Amino acid sequence: MSRFIARRLLLLPFVALGVTALIFSLLQLLTPAMRASLYITDPKQLNALPDIIRKYHLDQPVYVQYWEWLRQVLHGDLGWSETAREPVLTAIRGYFPATFELALYSFACILVLGIWLGTLSAVQKDKIVDHLSRSTSISGASLPTFVWGLVLLMVFYGHFGWFPPGRLGLDADLFVRSPQFHPYTGLLTIDALLNGQWWLLWDALRHLVLPVATLTYFITATLVRITRSSMLETLRADYVRTAEAKGLPRDVVVDKHARRNALIPVITLAGLLFVGLLSGVVITETVFNWPGIGRWGVTASQQLDIPAVTGFALIFAGMLVLGNLCADVLYAVVDPRIRLQ
Amino acid sequence: MRMRPWSIRTAAAFTAAIVSLSLGALVARGAGEPVKNPDTFVELQFGDVTSLDPDLAYDIYSAEPIWPNVYETLIIYSGSSLDKFSPMLATEVPSLQNGLISKDGMTYTFPLRQGVRFHDGSVMTPDDVVYSFRRFLLQDQAGGPAWLLLSPLLGVDSTRDKQGKIQVTFDQVQRAVYAQGNSVVFHLKRPFAPFLTIMAAWGGVMPRKWAAAHNDWDGGAATWQKYNNPKTEDRYQFDHMNGTGPFMLEQWDRQNKEVILVRNDHYWRQPARLRRVIIRSVTELAARRLQLQQGDADLIVASLNEQSQLRGLPNTVMQTKLLQIAVQTLQFNFKINTDGNPDVGSGKLDGQGIPSDFFADIHVRRGFAYAFDYAQNLSSAYAGQGILPHGPIVQGLLGYDPSVPTYATSRDKAIAEFKEAQGGKLWDTGFKFTVPYTAGNTARQVGATILRDDVQALNPKFQLSFRPVPASALNEILFSHKGTMYFLGWFADYPDPHDFAQPFLSANGYFPVRGGYNNPEADRLIDQAVATADPAKRAAIYKQLSMIAYNDLPYLFLVQPTTYYTMRSWVHGWYYNPIFPGQYYYTLYKQ
Numbered sequence: 053m054s055r056f057i058a059r060r061l062l063l064l065p066f067v068a069l070g071v072t073a074l075i076f077s078l079l080q081l082l083t084p085a086m087r088a089s090l091y092i093t094d095p096k097q098l099n100a101l102p103d104i105i106r107k108y109h110l111d112q113p114v115y116v117q118y119w120e121w122l123r124q125v126l127h128g129d130l131g132w133s134e135t136a137r138e139p140v141l142t143a144i145r146g147y148f149p150a151t152f153e154l155a156l157y158s159f160a161c162i163l164v165l166g167i168w169l170g171t172l173s174a175v176q177k178d179k180i181v182d183h184l185s186r187s188t189s190i191s192g193a194s195l196p197t198f199v200w201g202l203v204l205l206m207v208f209y210g211h212f213g214w215f216p217p218g219r220l221g222l223d224a225d226l227f228v229r230s231p232q233f234h235p236y237t238g239l240l241t242i243d244a245l246l247n248g249q250w251w252l253l254w255d256a257l258r259h260l261v262l263p264v265a266t267l268t269y270f271i272t273a274t275l276v277r278i279t280r281s282s283m284l285e286t287l288r289a290d291y292v293r294t295a296e297a298k299g300l301p302r303d304v305v306v307d308k309h310a311r312r313n314a315l316i317p318v319i320t321l322a323g324l325l326f327v328g329l330l331s332g333v334v335i336t337e338t339v340f341n342w343p344g345i346g347r348w349g350v351t352a353s354q355q356l357d358i359p360a361v362t363g364f365a366l367i368f369a370g371m372l373v374l375g376n377l378c379a380d381v382l383y384a385v386v387d388p389r390i391r392l393q
Numbered sequence: 394m395r396m397r398p399w400s401i402r403t404a405a406a407f408t409a410a411i412v413s414l415s416l417g418a419l420v421a422r423g424a425g426e427p428v429k430n431p432d433t434f435v436e437l438q439f440g441d442v443t444s445l446d447p448d449l450a451y452d453i454y455s456a457e458p459i460w461p462n463v464y465e466t467l468i469i470y471s472g473s474s475l476d477k478f479s480p481m482l483a484t485e486v487p488s489l490q491n492g493l494i495s496k497d498g499m500t501y502t503f504p505l506r507q508g509v510r511f512h513d514g515s516v517m518t519p520d521d522v523v524y525s526f527r528r529f530l531l532q533d534q535a536g537g538p539a540w541l542l543l544s545p546l547l548g549v550d551s552t553r554d555k556q557g558k559i560q561v562t563f564d565q566v567q568r569a570v571y572a573q574g575n576s577v578v579f580h581l582k583r584p585f586a587p588f589l590t591i592m593a594a595w596g597g598v599m600p601r602k603w604a605a606a607h608n609d610w611d612g613g614a615a616t617w618q619k620y621n622n623p624k625t626e627d628r629y630q631f632d633h634m635n636g637t638g639p640f641m642l643e644q645w646d647r648q649n650k651e652v653i654l655v656r657n658d659h660y661w662r663q664p665a666r667l668r669r670v671i672i673r674s675v676t677e678l679a680a681r682r683l684q685l686q687q688g689d690a691d692l693i694v695a696s697l698n699e700q701s702q703l704r705g706l707p708n709t710v711m712q713t714k715l716l717q718i719a720v721q722t723l724q725f726n727f728k729i730n731t732d733g734n735p736d737v738g739s740g741k742l743d744g745q746g747i748p749s750d751f752f753a754d755i756h757v758r759r760g761f762a763y764a765f766d767y768a769q770n771l772s773s774a775y776a777g778q779g780i781l782p783h784g785p786i787v788q789g790l791l792g793y794d795p796s797v798p799t800y801a802t803s804r805d806k807a808i809a810e811f812k813e814a815q816g817g818k819l820w821d822t823g824f825k826f827t828v829p830y831t832a833g834n835t836a837r838q839v840g841a842t843i844l845r846d847d848v849q850a851l852n853p854k855f856q857l858s859f860r861p862v863p864a865s866a867l868n869e870i871l872f873s874h875k876g877t878m879y880f881l882g883w884f885a886d887y888p889d890p891h892d893f894a895q896p897f898l899s900a901n902g903y904f905p906v907r908g909g910y911n912n913p914e915a916d917r918l919i920d921q922a923v924a925t926a927d928p929a930k931r932a933a934i935y936k937q938l939s940m941i942a943y944n945d946l947p948y949l950f951l952v953q954p955t956t957y958y959t960m961r962s963w964v965h966g967w968y969y970n971p972i973f974p975g976q977y978y979y980t981l982y983k984q
Contacts (some may be wrong), residue, residue, distance in 0.1 A: 082865070085872050089865030097451070097536035099550075099903065101872050104535045106557055107622060132626055137443065137647045146648040202679050210683040217680045219649070222430055222671075222689070229644060229653075341675045343648045356865055 060377045064370055071369040072362050076118045079358050084110040090134050090356050121362065130366070131359030135352045140363035143348060148330075149238025150219060151337070151344035155329035156239075157260055158267040163322060166272045167315075170279020174287060174314075175306055185276060193273035201266040201339035208262060215261045217341045224255040263340045267333055271325060278321050282314040289313075315386055323379030330375075331368050428963045429688040431983050432668035436976060437681045438694035441650055441674050445642065446630040447597030448529045449623075451538045453884075457975030458652045458672055463512075464597025464636035467503045467522070467577070468589065473970050475718070475789060475888040476928075478593050482506055482517065482637060487589065489926070498584035498926050501592075504576045509661045511600045512634070512641040519572035524601035524612045526570045526577070531563075531610070531617045534625070541591055541886055546570065548582035552621060559621065563614040584924040586931060587889035594887050594972060603635050639665040639979040650674035654978070666966075666982035672975070678702065685709060685959060691983065692960040692967075692976065697778045698835060703959045710964070713957040716780070718885035718971045720787050720893070723765070723840065723878060723949040725752035727909035730874040736827040736860075737877060742815055744823040744854060747877065751824070753909075756814035758946045761878075762800040763807035764847045771952055774839035779954040784939035785897040787953045789971060791928055792890040792935025798943055799950070808851055823854025826877045829870055832861035837880040840951065844878075871907050880951075888972045890935045891923050897948065898938055910947035 079087070088104045091097075105111050109120070124131055130140035138146070169185040176182045192200070208215045219240060220228065227233055227249070228240070236246050241260070244252035286292060287310050295305045334346040345364075352360035440454030447464045450456055461469055467483040478486045483503040487493030493502045509517040526542070533539035533552040540550040546569040547561055554560045569580050581588065605611040607629035610620040625631055634642035639662070640654035651673035656665050675681045678699050684690040686706055695703060704711060729749045731740040738746025752758060767781055780788065783797040812820045828844065830837040841859035848855045862870065870876050881904070885892050896903040898915040905911060915938060922934040942948070958976075960967065966980040 083869055085869040086865040089868045092536060092868060098868060098872055099906070100536035101868070102555070103551075103553065103557060103622070107535055107624070132624075137441075137626070137632075143647075150648070205679060205683060210686060213687050216687070216689060217675075217684065222433065222435070225649075226669075229646075339677050339680065341677065341680045343650070347676075354863075 057377060057381070060373065060380075064373050067373055068366050068369045071365050072121075073118065075362050075365050076121065076358070077114060079356065079361070080114040080117070082356065087356050087358065090358075121359070125366070130363035133352060133357055133360035133363070135355050135357040135360055136348055140359050143360065144345065144363065144367055145238075147343060147345035147348050150342060151330060151333070151346060153239040153241065154260065154263055154267070154333070154336075154342060154344060155326065157241075157264045158271070158333075159322075159326050159329055161264055161268040162272050162275060162325065165268060166275025167279050167311075167318065169272070170276040170318075171283055171306065171311055171314075173276065173280040174283030175302075177284065186280070189273035189276040192269035193271075195270075197266060197270050197333075197335045198339050200269055201262070201336055204262045204266060205339065215258055217259070217262070217339075219256070219259050219343060220252075221255050221259070224252050227252060263333075263336050263342055266336050266339070267329070270336075271329075275318065275321060275325070279314065279318050282317050283310060286310045286314040312386060316383060319382045319386060320379055323375050323382070327368075327372050327375035330371060428983050432666075433671065434667045434669070434692070434964075434978060434981060434983065435671045435673065435684075435690045436692045436694070437673050437675045437684060437690045438975075439674060439676050439681075439696075440694075442645065442652055442672075444625045444628075444631050445634050445645060445652075446625070446628050447599070447636070448525075448532050448539070448630075449534050449537050449625055449628065451536070453974040454674075458640075458642070458654060459634075460594065460597055460974065461638060462640045462654060462670070462978055463634045463638045463642060464599065465638045466593060466596055466598075467505075468593050470593050470888075470970055470972060473968055475970070475972060476590070476791060478589060480506070482509060482522070482598055498586075498924075499581045501579045501581070501588060502573070502576050503579075503592075506661065507575070509637050510659055511603070511637055512657060513600065513603055514659075515600050515603065517598065517600070517637060519575060519577055520612075521600050522577045522598050523570055523572050524604070525598045526579075526596050527566050527612065527617075528599075528604070528610060528620075529596055530566055530570070531561075532620060532623060534622055538595060538886070541595055545581050545583075545585035545588050545591070546579065559618055563617055567614075584926065586923055586926055587887060587891045590887045590889040597636055599630070599635055604630065607633070637661065640670060643669070665979045667978055670978045682706070685961065688961060690961075691964050692958055694958065694975075697776050697954070697956075700776060700778065700957055706959070708962050709959055710962050711957055711959045712967070712969065713955070714778075715956045715958070715969045716789055716971060717954050717956050718787060718789055718888050719882060719954055720782050720785065720950055721775075721779075721836070721880065721882045721952045721954060722897075723761075723844070723880055723951055724876075724904060724908055725758055725761075725878055725947060726874065726876050726907070727753045727947070728874065729877055734875045736829060736870075736875065738825040738827075742818065742822055742824070745825050747824050747826045751815075751826075752878070754814050755946065756810045757819065759800075760807050760811035760814055761844075761848065762946055762949055763803045763810060764844075764851060765800075765949060766802045766843055766847055767800075767951065768802070770840050770843050773843065774836040775952050775954060778957070779952040782950040782953045784942045784950055785893045785948075786890045786935050786939050787893065790888060790890045790893065790935075792922075792932040792939070794932075794936045794939065797936065797939040800943075800946075802847075804851065811851065811855075820852065821854075823852065823856065825856040826858075828857065828859040828878050828880075829862045829867055829876065830859055830880050831867050832863050834880075840880055874907065874909075876907070885972060890931070890938075891919070894919050894922065894935060894938050898942060904948070908947060910945070912941060912945055915941050915945075 084105045085101055087110050088101055091104050133140045133143050136143035169189060173182040173185045233247055236243050240256040241253055244256055292305060292310050295309050334350050337344040337347040349364045442455045443452060444450045444455055445459060447459050450459055465481050467481060468478045468486050469481045471477040471479045480486055484506050485491060485493060485504055487501045505519055505522060511517060530539055530543055543549055547565055552559060552561045571578055601612050609629055610617055632645050639657055639660045641657050643653040643655040645652050651671055654670040656668050658664050678695055681693045682703060685693045729737055731737045731749050740746050742748050771777060771779055783795055783799055786792045828841050830841050845857045845859060848857050883896060899919050900911045900916055918934050918938050922931050925931045963983045965984055966982050
């Protein structure tokens, strides 16, 4: 297995290089004047366009610009993001924990709910529970995220005032900026615990509820469907019928025999879902004013912030490779018949 | 798998808890709401700060925390006035009467206030003021605001020529700005009537030693070129502030897109009543509105088409019909670059395109001017939030004159003009071209639709389409002179008619450089007006310029927009000055 993992990790730099070269080349299809627009906030600055092009070397050949960028990267510098107003690496370090925290809690809910509802649907096939779980999850997937997010926000914040947008309330926000608070991980719930601040943990959790609920409702449907179909297939397998014929209780057959085998496609999907969540859930982040990486990535793309877009791609190409690697390793853990070559 | 009884019981308990808590919340909300966070003011808007350096920031979102909240100028506009000034870091406003403006109008002297301290505790000196203004002039970032003072003081718009080479000397700057005892003297290149108007809004003062200690220019003659045209982020002042204003920078949190200011308790006037100010960017309107509704925000900024969604919110006040010193226009390009230009069709007057000089014909321009429905544009594109302008000199400025005629929509007059256009050929051949507009700008999209419908209704051979282009692509189109007709707005850098007459009507002005308009008489009048000290005489010249704009018709002046702010009713001390980039927190309090 270690050889397999090493081989996959060795591929990582090449994937990253390919992705960034591709993005860099595509962006060079735009004229220098268009790319210089990143530095223009008002059309009245247009007179300075030639000066700006010269200053940022936007008229250099693509290979020269790419080589410059690559040289910077090899020195650990991903460049300056004009949209984040800070170095790309600092921006990623800043935005990523917010997205990671949101993704982590959402993923846990999606996984538990998706597998539970999927199993329930398969076991109770064509009964009321099956119809209910399927229709609920499908409605979640069909409803646009921003609609569901806004409805939740209006009801649970606008009406009840329970779960505000953003990552923290005013007092908590000021407290985490004070010297009394030590940010160990950037994940506010964990940091609140490590600082022994229960009120802060409560505040952070309150702010997580709505975005997590939105993502859970939106994404769980996919997992429910995959789990359900995989379980249905497994429940029809000979060894399950044998186990039932031997007189094993239904719960044991489902939980111990069928579900474990049915989880293989679920693991593949879950891996991709988690990487998808990490690469940013733009709409949810926008609706709930969540300072995550997805929102920044979109802004950077819209404004042709080349260092940001390329740095973003570099990091997420790596994460995608690692995510797939984790899924492959988990296959072997779940199903001992699978051996990684 | 059967449903386990514990899960049903848990679900039931959870539902019951939600319902009971909801009822409790309703009761609590109905019980009346005290002022939330009484000494902290939270403003939510949708823009984003780009820099906190007072000499580089050139957009309203960056300018809001900078001026006059953290950095202060020598003089400031008095209350809501645009042409009356109060002393700030100076003790007097220069005038001919008090002798602080020389008789030739070329020298302005500002006696400085004593004992003013910067946020780092150091005392402001004339040396600091001189340094700050020289820094403003000599940093001169491409696309930055330095031209505002370079123009009156050195007679150039940039420290660099078109090839990027330095074209000014330190000696020139030394002669233009220098200390004299406890005063600072500005010597102009030529008489420049709007000088005080610019000084009231630009030139925030910072300590020289503090700047030099943080790798900024030390104020020396030998080193300034190294600091010319910097990258925004290279300056320490990019994210650090040290002014004299009523608030100090606590933090600029770029991840959360918020700037936090804290009260300056050693302010040279009475300290502000608010202890802390948070200016946060929240892009989604619903989140902004709900936070205002819940009292977690005190004031929110929203766009014109969102006004109806904010009207009538309980416990809030909406300040409306606040006239902006700005104008939205539809512009003609007199000399279109037709090379590889998809917007001009065939590039000829054959019914399938337009030639390069299509809009150089006054009858074509008048045809469009009479065809366009201005009232519909105001009501549909701007939700009625604005007024119809009378030329480039907008209401609120010296020289604004409502008696200047405007083009009223008239189908008959439009047809008559188009029949005379292009030597009488246009009506029979027709034309075809495309109007590009900024993608996402719904007001301009609506305007383009109105234009198309109005013109096509006159003659089916008049084919006009429009296409959305990203802001970057529109910049490219304008820069390469490929625009046909285009919607552009102009917001005042300083509230003086020169800031409108020059960019719109001078041959070297921002718009004529793109659109090719040229009238030597307009150039002469602009020079004459800017050198005239007497306001009445200036007003008369600007009226003449407005008449030239009416007769030459290089642009259709569509709307002078208004703006609005929605705030909690517990906010007091608020007032509007259209030239302020945002709120002046010094006067605000919550009660």
